[in-house]
Amino acid sequence: MIKQLHYLEFFDSLIKGNKEECRRICLALYNNGESVTDIYLELFQKSLYKIGKMWEDSKINIAEEHAATTIIDYLITMLAEMARSGKTEDKSAIVSCIDKEFHQIGAKMVANLFEIHGWQTYYLGANTPSRGLLKFIEEKNPDYVGLSINFHLNTLRLLETLDQIRKNFPEQKIVVGGQGVQLVLDELKKNYPAVIVCESLQQLEAIINSN
Numbered sequence: 001m002i003k004q005l006h007y008l009e010f011f012d013s014l015i016k017g018n019k020e021e022c023r024r025i026c027l028a029l030y031n032n033g034e035s036v037t038d039i040y041l042e043l044f045q046k047s048l049y050k051i052g053k054m055w056e057d058s059k060i061n062i063a064e065e066h067a068a069t070t071i072i073d074y075l076i077t078m079l080a081e082m083a084r085s086g087k088t089e090d091k092s093a094i095v096s097c098i099d100k101e102f103h104q105i106g107a108k109m110v111a112n113l114f115e116i117h118g119w120q121t122y123y124l125g126a127n128t129p130s131r132g133l134l135k136f137i138e139e140k141n142p143d144y145v146g147l148s149i150n151f152h153l154n155t156l157r158l159l160e161t162l163d164q165i166r167k168n169f170p171e172q173k174i175v176v177g178g179q180g181v182q183l184v185l186d187e188l189k190k191n192y193p194a195v196i197v198c199e200s201l202q203q204l205e206a207i208i209n210s211n
């Protein structure tokens with residue numbers, strides 16, 4: 001559990017674009033025993049959600065939002081590198097944003113979580129066309145495919161991508177997440193009962209540990 005004081009200190013540095021100070025705060029928290037998941041959620045996710053709101057309210061401009069996102073992108077990788085246990089599982093996962101989905105930070109956290117737990121992980125990042133994704137699934141034959149969706153206009157694309165995966169790889173285990181999922185929750189439960197809808201990194205960690 002990260003103290004509010006540390007979050008505020010981090011956010012203040014982030015909004016000023018002070019990467020070095022953000023790095024120092026993260027390292028101090030990690031070295032004090034905070035988990036990567038808590039840092040991801042309670043510093044990074046919380047900050048980015050706030051930045052989204054500030055951007056929506058025109059309190060910051062797009063350049064400031066980009067600067068903050070880039071710092072967090074760097075810190076996510078830094079922490080994952082530090083947290084790797086070195087053990088390897090005989091398991092693999094592909095994690096990707098769907099076509100036209102440019103929000104990739106959440107998917108990156110998810111990919112890193114698989115990696116930290118020793119899974120062979122293929123992180124495809126933003127905006128992956130479904131034809132390429134299908135080809136990749138065929139080549140890698142992963143235990144899990146993780147799909148990320150945030151932007152509300154991409155919900156139909158998510159369902160189309162799920163249809164295509166299901167048609168080509170009926171046994172493929174799929175987990176979906178991201179803020180856009182809430183908008184199609186009923187549809188997913190009704191028509192895609194085999195797809196796991198994952199609402200938190202803790203839930204994902206439980207799935208990883210049960211495999």
Ligand code: B12
Pocket residue numbers: 041044045048049051052053055056065069100101102103104105106107109110146147148149150151152153175176177178179198199200201204
């Ligand atoms: C940074 C940002 C961008 C950056 C993204 C850069 C990058 N490298 O990723 C850029 C500039 C590209 C961008 C573009 C746009 N953005 Co934007 N963006 C954001 C912002 C500020 C942060 C996103 C983020 O990283 N969040 C932090 C991560 C950690 O959270 P997360 O993605 O939700 O992920 C967590 C969970 O959802 C879950 N999860 C996510 N994926 C998955 C997958 C699996 C398998 C699992 C298990 C879990 C999981 O795990 C993560 C950890 O808990 C958000 C604000 C917000 N509320 O998120 C707006 C936001 C998402 N953007 C928004 C908008 C409107 C846009 C644009 C349309 C703007 C425009 N007019 O062009 C475009 C859309 C582009 C597109 N087609 O995707 C809106 C979306 C509103 C909506 N109703 O859909 C938001 C909410 C801002 C706002 N308040 O209005 N954006």
